[in-house]
Amino acid sequence: MSYLVQINRLPGNEDIELPRKMSELASGFDLYAAVAEDFVLQPGERGLVPTGFALAMPAGLEAQIRPRSGLALKAGITCLNTPGTIDADYRGEIKVLLINLGQEPFTIKRSERIAQMVFQTVPAVELQQVDVLSETVRGSGGFGHTGRN
Numbered sequence: 001m002s003y004l005v006q007i008n009r010l011p012g013n014e015d016i017e018l019p020r021k022m023s024e025l026a027s028g029f030d031l032y033a034a035v036a037e038d039f040v041l042q043p044g045e046r047g048l049v050p051t052g053f054a055l056a057m058p059a060g061l062e063a064q065i066r067p068r069s070g071l072a073l074k075a076g077i078t079c080l081n082t083p084g085t086i087d088a089d090y091r092g093e094i095k096v097l098l099i100n101l102g103q104e105p106f107t108i109k110r111s112e113r114i115a116q117m118v119f120q121t122v123p124a125v126e127l128q129q130v131d132v133l134s135e136t137v138r139g140s141g142g143f144g145h146t147g148r149n
C-alpha cells in the first residue's frame with residue numbers, strides 16, 4: 001500500500017534535510033536534529049530535540065519515532081518514549097525525546113541524524129463495553145505465568 005503524507009519544513013530550517021530513507025527498502029525515514037546549536041546530553045539526561053518539520057498524514061496512519069541502533073550501541077542514546085507516537089491529527093513540529101543511557105556526555109549537532117520515523121496503519125477500533133468477556137485457555141494468566149524458559 002502506498003500513502004501520500006504531506007510534509008512542511010518549518011521556517012528557519014532550510015538547511016535541515018527532510019526525513020529520508022537511507023536505502024530503498026528501509027522501514028524508517030531518518031530524522032535530522034534541528035537544534036539551534038550544539039546540545040549536550042549528560043549521562044542520564046533527557047532532552048526534546050526538534051526536527052524542523054511537521055506532517056499531515058491521512059486518517060488511519062500514525063508515525064512512530066524510534067531510536068537508531070548505531071547510536072544506541074555506540075553511545076547509549078535512545079528514545080525515552082520509544083516508539084513515540086505521532087497522531088494523524090498532529091500538526092505541530094515533530095520532536096524526538098532522547099535520553100543518554102551511556103556513561104559519557106553526548107553532543108547532538110545540528111543536522112545530525114538522531115532517530116527514525118516509521119509509518120504504520122492504525123485500524124479503526126470502537127470499544128464495546130460488556131459485563132462478561134469471552135473465555136480463553138490463557139484466561140487472566142500473564143506477566144510470566146508460563147515460566148521463565
Ligand SMILES: O=c1ccn([C@H]2C[C@H](O)[C@@H](COP(=O)(O)OP(=O)(O)OP(=O)(O)O)O2)c(=O)[nH]1
Nearest residue numbers: 065081083084085086087090093094095096097
Ligand atoms: O516522540 C514524540 C511523541 C509525540 N510527539 C507529538 C506528536 C503527537 O501526536 C503528540 C502527542 O503525543 P502523545 O499522545 O504521546 O503525548 P501525550 O503526553 O499523551 O500528550 P497529548 O495530551 O498532547 O496527547 O506529540 C512528538 O512530536 N514526538
